Every structure is written in C-alpha cells, then in structure tokens.
Amino acid sequence: MSENEQEMDSEITTDTKVIIDTKEELIKQCEEIWKDMEECQNKLSLTGTETLTKSNAQLSLLIMQVNCLTAELDHWNKRTPEITPLTEDVLLTLGKEEFQKLRCNLEMVLSTIQSKNEKLKEDLEREQQWLEEQQQILESLNVLHSDLKNEVVTFSESRLFNELKTKMLSIKEFKKKLLFALGEFLEDHFPLPDGNIKKKKKNTQESNAQLITLNEMVEMLINRMFDVPHDPYVKISDSFWPPYIELLLRYGIALRHPEDPTRIRLEAFHQ
C-alpha cells in the first residue's frame, strides 16, 4: 500500500512539474526577448538625433528609408520561424485540435458519401423499374408475335390456286344459274311469235333469218357490252323481232346509238 502511495505521489509531482514547465518555458522566452530589447534600447540611446529641414528632408529621408529597408530585409532573410516549446500539454492540445479537424472532415465526407449512396439507390430502383416495364413489353410482344405466327397459314401456291379455282367455279355456276333463270323467265313471259302469224300474213316480208328469242337478244347485248366495252353497240339484224326491240328501248334496258338508229346497246347498269 505504501509503495502505491509513493508511486502516486511521484506521478502527481511529475504531472505538476510538466505543467509548470510549459509556463516557465514561455516565461523564460519572454524574459530573453525583453533582455534583447533592453540591449537594443541601450544601443539606440547612444545614437544622436537629427532634425530635418525642408530642403534636405526628401533626400535624407530616402537614404534613411533605403538603409532601414535593407536592414529589415536582412533580418527577415535570417530569421527562422520559432515554435512553441513542445511540452506535453502543448502537444496534447495541438493533437486534440488536429483530431477535431480530422473528425469534421471525415464527417463531411461521410455525409456526402451517404447522400451519394442514396442517390445511387434511387437511380438503381428507377432503372430496375424501367427494366421490368421493358421486359413486360417484350413478353407481350412475344405473345403477340407467336399468335400471329400461328395464324399465318403456310403459304402454298397450290392451295391458293385451288381456292381461286373453286371460287371461279362457284361464280361460274352462279352465273349459269342466273342466266338459266333469266332464260326461263323470258321464255315464259316473252315468247317468240309462233308460226301462226307467219301463215296468216302472206306478206313478202323477208323473214330470212330465224327470229331469235328475247333471251338470246339480251345475251347478245350483254356479251357485246363486256367483250368490247368501248363499242358496246350491236347492229339490229332481221333476226331481232322489232316489238321486242321496242320493249327493250322503252323500258330503258337498251339504248340506241345517238347517231345510228340501227345500233343499240345495253344500258350500263353496272357502272
């Protein structure tokens, strides 16, 4: 126990000694500087005084200025920076200051890095969202693509050809049907004059040509219309029974040629 006490005592004395040492050192330095000053003062008091008159003022002042400035320059050149005595407590305070500065700087750095981090995270999230959206778009497009692919039937010429053929056949059938129906209707309602009239009238009407049915007349007109579109006129021949021609003309089914009364054409119902 006593040893511990002794140790503690010596520690305490060394501590106080250390503190006193710094103060004493500073005081010592000040005293030395003051002594230097007193010496300089003594030297100065030995120099004489010199008053100036207006005439010599500028010149003497300039000379004095030169001397003093050179002296000061020399002094500045020779002088080395003095440091405070590096005792423990001085070092401690200096160290503390340095650490404080360092801590401030590190805190700043930390805050900037954290804010940067957050920004980067936000950016990352945004980019990920964008990526997801793009992927969704891609998926839907893919689905669309596959659907369309399935729908597209493999292109084969023969099939097309067959299809067209069947179409044509059906149309031809329809046309035949229509013509047949037309023919029947016309035969029923607009028959040719039978031979009775021929026998009764012994006119020397030349009935060389065999009269054709209304059906045939109409067919002729239709064919001419579609065969030669720029000249759909059919010459009226003797095989046309005049009353039927008149019938067609009156009902607007056929039209005369504007300049030639012997030609007629079908009215263009399809245009």
Next chain:
Amino acid sequence: MSVLRPLDKLPELNTATILLVGTEDALLQQLAESMLKHRCASELRVHLANSLPLPSNVNRPRIDLIVFVINLHRKHSLRNVEECLNHVDGSFFLGKVCFLVTGAGMKSHCSIHQNTVIKLARTYRSPLIFCDLEVESFRATVAQRLVRMLQICAGHVPGVSALNLMSLLKCSDSPPPKEL
C-alpha cells in the same frame, strides 16, 4: 528632450500611444474621443498637444504615431505645424508621422491652398489624410483608420512594420502640380 525621438523608451506592455498636434483644441478632443471608442486588442493612449516641444516634466510613454492636424481655414495652424516639424527627429518620418487636413469641404473659407499641404506631405514623405473633422461620420472613419495605423506603428500587428506600411501607402512620386 527637446526633440522627439521614436524609440527613446522601452514600450509598455500592450499599449500604443498616439500624439495629436494641432491648434484646434475642440477638434482634437473630439477626434481623441472617437478614437478611444474603438475597441481594439491593445490599450490606446491619446496625447494632445498644441505645439512642440513637449514639456519635459511630464512622464509620458513612448510615442508610436504623431498626427499633425492642419485646418485649411486658418493659416496659423499650418505655420504652427511647420514650426513643430523642427522638433521631431528624422527617424520619426519613416512611417510614424501622418498629416491630417480638415476643412477642405468649404472651399470658400480656405485660406491655405490644398497644394501647399500636399507639397508639405510630399516633402516629408508621409501620408496625407483629408477629412472634415466637424462631421461625425467622417471623424469616426478617420479615427478607425488612425487606430489601425497606430497598431501597426506600435508593432502590435505581426509581420507589418511602420516602414512597410509607409511603402504600402505610397504617395505618388510625380512632381507636385504647379502652385497658382
């Protein structure tokens, strides 16, 4: 002690002394008060005098800066200052002397030409400050300037000496304008 010398005594701790010389007592008093209002790190001492030489029976500290105050309205102030200059040691003029001119605002009342004063300042290579000491705000500004100059001349600003200040505040070396 008939001639003022710049470094005749050891300085007192942390004090700076300024000497205002001029014939206008009221103005000097006001200027002194404005100067003392300024807070600065060192203790200020302001001494006022009508003329030099100063009475030797008074125990005064070392003087760091002398300011000669000239009133343009009165020829007497200029003559007084010119006489006082004979009692100042030459080494004072290396930055520790300043001329302060007042009354330049009222041209009609000026009996001294500005060029005279400018020539005087140039002869003695010292800075010249124009200021109307009657106006409160100008006085305060000039007081602040003088306090700064005083601090430098007393050596309380590390790294700048009175000589350096003089070089920085250089008055032009051009020849003086022709006197009318």
